[in-house]
Amino acid sequence: MSYYDLDSILTDGQKVPTTIELEVPGLGYLDNAPGRPLKAGTKVDLPLWLSQMLAVSAYSTKHIADLEPPSCLAPRVMNALKADPKSVDIRALSSHFYEFAVRILELLDEVLVYQDACAVLMETWRRRAAEISDHASNAGQNRGGGGMGSTDGVEFLRGLDDSERYLFRAAHDGTKAMRSWMGEMTKK
Structure with a gap:
């Protein structure tokens, strides 16, 4: 930092x-x-x-x-993240959700809360990253059927915090560059 x-x-x-x-x-x-x-x-x-x-x-x-723990780390939110991390709009909780959570958890004294929240946040990141990668690799393709041109794609992007948006951009740019490279290779 x-x-x-x-x-x-x-x-x-x-x-x-x-x-x-x-x-x-x-x-x-x-x-x-x-x-x-x-x-x-x-x-x-x-x-x-x-x-x-x-x-x-x-x-x-x-x-x-x-x-005190903020509302974005309340038990209600942690339970929702445990149940289905992909359905939680974490940007509504905090635009820098993961970084904010890490900073708060470092300051809290409760070790058990810290360990449980860390496990939930790691699993949330892992499951959401897979979804982000899937959306990023399909962005710009099949515009009418669930790609980033659709309403679902826009709603998906709205729910991502800043670190997840960065991951999406990196995965999308990487996929685009790979497709361009593969196109050049097939021309040779």
Whole structure:
């Protein structure tokens, strides 16, 4: 991860539910109370970069804030991904779903949740990558019958997060280049 990586910057800007553990003077505007302190126990949605800084920072022996798992990693979503990863619109959950999930899971302390979520995310990636590869290799062919020119193809692309879109482009470009090369080879 680079300091100038746009995907990392966008991932860091996504909101995370955060519980403030200590009263913080002057931050009441985060809870629609300008000019007042942000009281301990207040739950606010903060960008990941800020939540992370507050969660790892400590004042005396207590952390300033505590991160909670975001809705994109809720048990309901994990169960849906276990059941059928291809049917979940992960872009609606987060445009950088996998990167965001990895960052959040690194920050959470619950080891069992971490291991289970990692297994679900790996299986999700594996099963969705096969589907992406299939769509990418058939894109642009048989326009009326399920190719990328059809409504199903457009809907499929809408549900992909940014890393999956990158995979789709790479697989599609590779397939196109292979077909072009094979066409040139048959001419010789």
